[in-house]
Amino acid sequence: MTGEAAPPPDGYVPVLRLGGILLVTLQGDLYDSTAERLRQDIGRTVSDDAVTGVVIDLSGVEIVDSFMGRVLSDIAAMTRLLAAQTVVAGMRPAVAITLVELGLTLPGLRTALSTEEAMNLLGAEVANLPRTAGARRERP
Amino acid sequence: MTHTESVSARLPLTSDLDLVRARQHVRQMTAELGFSLVEQTKLVTAASELARNALVHGGGGRMECAEVTDGGVRGLRLVFSDDGPGIADLDQALSDGYTSGEGLGMGLPGARRLVHEFSVDSARGRGTTVTVTSWVARPPRPREGS
Amino acid sequence: MPEQHTAEDRTDPRQEVAAFLRERREQIAQRWADAAVFRTVFTVSRDEAVEAGRAVVEALAAVAASGRIEDLEADGFAVVREQLARTAHARARAGATTGQISAEMEALRPPVTELLLDELSGAPADHVRECTTVLAVLMGTLRLVMLETTTVAGQDLINRQRLEMLEIATPVIKLWEGIVAVPLIGTLDSARSQVVMETLLDAIVEQHARIAILDITGVPTVDSLVAQHLMKTVAAARLMGAECIVSGIRPAIAQTIVHLGIDLSSILTRASLADALAYALQQQGAHIVPSSGPVVEPR
CATH class of the missing domain: 1.10.490 (Globin-like)
Known part of the structure; x- marks a missing residue:
C-alpha cells in the first residue's frame, strides 16, 4: 500500500483506445505536471478522433487532492463540450471520504464502480471488445 | 499537554517532485504510527494541499514532520512554512470558496477539515506557517462549526 | 540559599x-x-x-x-x-x-x-x-x-x-445482488456516523453494490450534524459509483429536518426500507410480481 515507486518525472499514463472509448488508467502518486499533460492529451485525442467516451480508472490511486479533483472535473467538462462523456471509475472509499471532507463532491462527474460498469454506462458493447479490455484493467 | 518527541524530517518544497516526496513521506509516517487507512488518506491529502500552497503561493518552502504524544495518544504534527508574500486576510483565506489563484479555493479550509488540529500564522510580507496535527485512534469528536 | x-x-x-x-x-x-x-x-x-x-x-x-x-x-x-x-x-x-x-x-x-x-x-x-x-x-x-x-x-x-461496539452496531446486509443495506438503530453521533460511512463504503466495494440503502427507521432523532453525515455518506458513495438511498425517515424526523432548514433534496429518499428495496430492484432490472405471475429472474 505504501512505498509505491514514484513515477518517472515525465510520468507516463497509459491511454488505451477501445472502439470509441478512451480508457485512462491512473496509478500511484501523480505529478502535477503529469496530470496537466493528461488533461491536454485527452482534450487533443477527443477532438481529433471520433471518441464518444472517456473512462478514467482511479482504482490504483491512493490520493486525490483538490488539484487532481480539478483536473478530473476539467476533463469531464471539456469532453462534454466535445460531445463525449467522461466516467470516473473505481474510486477507493478512503479517497471518496477524503474528497467529500475536503468539500469536493464533483457534482458534474459521472462515476462507476469499475471500468467494466463505466463501459456499460457509456453504452459500449463490451462483448464486442477484446475480452481482456474491461476486466483485466479493473484491478491492476 | 502535548509533547513533541522530535522533528523526524525536514523536506524542501520547491518543485513538483517535492510534492510527491512530501506525500509519500507523510503516507509512510502515518502508516508506521498506525493511522487507519481513511485517516492516512486524510492527512496525506491535507499535506498535499498545504505543500502545494507553500509551493504555489509562497514561492517554495519546507515541511517539518514530528511525532507527538498527548498522554498516551500518539500523533503526527506537520508544519508547512514559506517566506512568500503572506496572507493579508486570514479569515477570508480560511472561508470556503476563497481562492487567491488557481484551484477550487479548497486549499486552507479543505485541509483544515481533514485534520484534528489546525493553526495558521501569517501576515502580509511575513510568510506563512501552517501547523496541523492528527492523532491515532482517537474516536472522532463532534466538530464545532466547520 | x-x-x-x-x-x-x-x-x-x-x-x-x-x-x-x-x-x-x-x-x-x-x-x-x-x-x-x-x-x-x-x-x-x-x-x-x-x-x-x-x-x-x-x-x-x-x-x-x-x-x-x-x-x-x-x-x-x-x-x-x-x-x-x-x-x-x-x-x-x-x-x-x-x-x-x-x-x-x-x-x-x-x-x-x-x-x-x-x-x-x-x-x-x-x-x-x-x-x-x-x-x-x-x-x-x-x-x-x-x-x-x-x-x-x-x-x-x-x-x-x-x-x-460501534462496528457491531453497524451491520451491512446484502439484500440482493448489487444491493446492500445498513439498518441504523439508536442514536447517531459523530463517531458512529463515521463508522457507518466507512463500513458502508467498504461494503460497496466488497459486494460490488451499485445501490446502498441507509435505513434510519430506528434512529430517534436527526440533528444537523447527523444530516450532514448522511449527506457526506451519500456524496462519497456517489463518487465511488454507487447510488445511496435513505429510507425510513419518520414524520417527526422529516419535520425536524425541515425545521432545521437542512436541505436533503440532493438525497434520494424512500418512506420505508421495503420501498427502497423495490426501487433498487427496479434499478437493477428486477421486478416484484405476485407469485401467480411470471417468475422474474434476478439479475
Whole structure:
C-alpha cells in the first residue's frame, strides 16, 4: 500500500483506445505536471478522433487532492463540450471520504464502480471488445 | 499537554517532485504510527494541499514532520512554512470558496477539515506557517462549526 | 540559599539527589523489589523486579539532573513510561483500584528517603531539608506519571471497546445482488456516523453494490450534524459509483429536518426500507410480481 515507486518525472499514463472509448488508467502518486499533460492529451485525442467516451480508472490511486479533483472535473467538462462523456471509475472509499471532507463532491462527474460498469454506462458493447479490455484493467 | 518527541524530517518544497516526496513521506509516517487507512488518506491529502500552497503561493518552502504524544495518544504534527508574500486576510483565506489563484479555493479550509488540529500564522510580507496535527485512534469528536 | 547552580554543582539539591540516585541505584532497586507494586507484578523472578526498579531509579536520576522534577513530561520519564503503563495495567487487572496503586507508589518513598538521610548525615540541616524535599517532589511526580498511565490505559480500553461496539452496531446486509443495506438503530453521533460511512463504503466495494440503502427507521432523532453525515455518506458513495438511498425517515424526523432548514433534496429518499428495496430492484432490472405471475429472474 505504501512505498509505491514514484513515477518517472515525465510520468507516463497509459491511454488505451477501445472502439470509441478512451480508457485512462491512473496509478500511484501523480505529478502535477503529469496530470496537466493528461488533461491536454485527452482534450487533443477527443477532438481529433471520433471518441464518444472517456473512462478514467482511479482504482490504483491512493490520493486525490483538490488539484487532481480539478483536473478530473476539467476533463469531464471539456469532453462534454466535445460531445463525449467522461466516467470516473473505481474510486477507493478512503479517497471518496477524503474528497467529500475536503468539500469536493464533483457534482458534474459521472462515476462507476469499475471500468467494466463505466463501459456499460457509456453504452459500449463490451462483448464486442477484446475480452481482456474491461476486466483485466479493473484491478491492476 | 502535548509533547513533541522530535522533528523526524525536514523536506524542501520547491518543485513538483517535492510534492510527491512530501506525500509519500507523510503516507509512510502515518502508516508506521498506525493511522487507519481513511485517516492516512486524510492527512496525506491535507499535506498535499498545504505543500502545494507553500509551493504555489509562497514561492517554495519546507515541511517539518514530528511525532507527538498527548498522554498516551500518539500523533503526527506537520508544519508547512514559506517566506512568500503572506496572507493579508486570514479569515477570508480560511472561508470556503476563497481562492487567491488557481484551484477550487479548497486549499486552507479543505485541509483544515481533514485534520484534528489546525493553526495558521501569517501576515502580509511575513510568510506563512501552517501547523496541523492528527492523532491515532482517537474516536472522532463532534466538530464545532466547520 | 545560593541563587543559581551549574549542572555539576553538588550543592544544588537536585543535582545532589541525582548523584545520590545514581550511586545508590542498586541498593534502592533491591529494596523496591520487595515493595508491593514491583513484587506483585514481577512474580516470576526477583531479578526482574530489581531490573525494573533499576530502570525507574535511573529515570528519576535523569529527571532530577534535568531539574524538571515537577514535570510529568520530563524526558527522563519517557524511558520508563511504557514499563509503568504495563505495571499499572497488571495491577489494575489484578483488581487494584487507582487509590491502591497510588498508595503502593507512595510506599516506594520511605526506603529511598531513609537511604538519602544516611548519605547526608553530617550535612547542614538546611541542605538535608532541601534534598529530602526534592526527593519527595520527584517521587510525587513519579506517582502522578504512574497514575496518568493508569488512566490512559483505562481510557484506551474504553475507546477500543467503544469502537468495537460501534462496528457491531453497524451491520451491512446484502439484500440482493448489487444491493446492500445498513439498518441504523439508536442514536447517531459523530463517531458512529463515521463508522457507518466507512463500513458502508467498504461494503460497496466488497459486494460490488451499485445501490446502498441507509435505513434510519430506528434512529430517534436527526440533528444537523447527523444530516450532514448522511449527506457526506451519500456524496462519497456517489463518487465511488454507487447510488445511496435513505429510507425510513419518520414524520417527526422529516419535520425536524425541515425545521432545521437542512436541505436533503440532493438525497434520494424512500418512506420505508421495503420501498427502497423495490426501487433498487427496479434499478437493477428486477421486478416484484405476485407469485401467480411470471417468475422474474434476478439479475
